[in-house]
Amino acid sequence: AQSVTQPDIHITVSEGASLELRCNYSYGATPYLFWYVQSPGQGLQLLLKYFSGDTLVQGIKGFEAEFKRSQSSFNLRKPSVHWSDAAEYFCAVGTGNQFYFGTGTSLTVIP
């Protein structure tokens, strides 16, 4: 069965520091991978997605993610975090008509 694991429930970083959010998946075929962000009081917004090709994908708001098949991972990164990046981040796997989400990582940014 498909599954998505985000091992970090909560992460705190200082503004300007680099960020990496981890995501591991379990799926028998080549997955379609997504990162979504949910800011307080708002709905979900797509940050980036991977379908095929270059394993390093660029997204909005300065985020990027790298697909590593050997590690079944799709970690999200940002070189310099801004206070407005504080939010809940979800990794997702898409298969056919269905999407499966991880449990989310809550990001706190301190001044």
Add this chain to the structure above:
Amino acid sequence: SQTIHQWPATLVQPVGSPLSLECTVEGTSNPNLYWYRQAAGRGLQLLFYSVGIGQISSEVPQNLSASRPQDRQFILSSKKLLLSDSGFYLCAWSTQGAFLANEKLFFGSGTQLSVL
């Protein structure tokens, strides 16, 4: 352009009362429709999805049900709410064959349900 409407935004219901959350999509036809729930301290959980009118697939057995009476309308219901039904419910849509075409999931703004 396509839009998705979900209502109400917040809802407080007593235990044992019925539930009806509605979601409609505009600007597209024959979408895939989804209901997700985000419970406190947990991630997003797929509850139901639909690929067409009257076609509902349930991912998690529970006291909730879903219906799709029209192409762009998706309803989440319960006859008797439980405390554990509290959470944030999200409706979403994607194009048919999403991964070959638009490859994207569009979310509504969500409904915060509190069962007391």
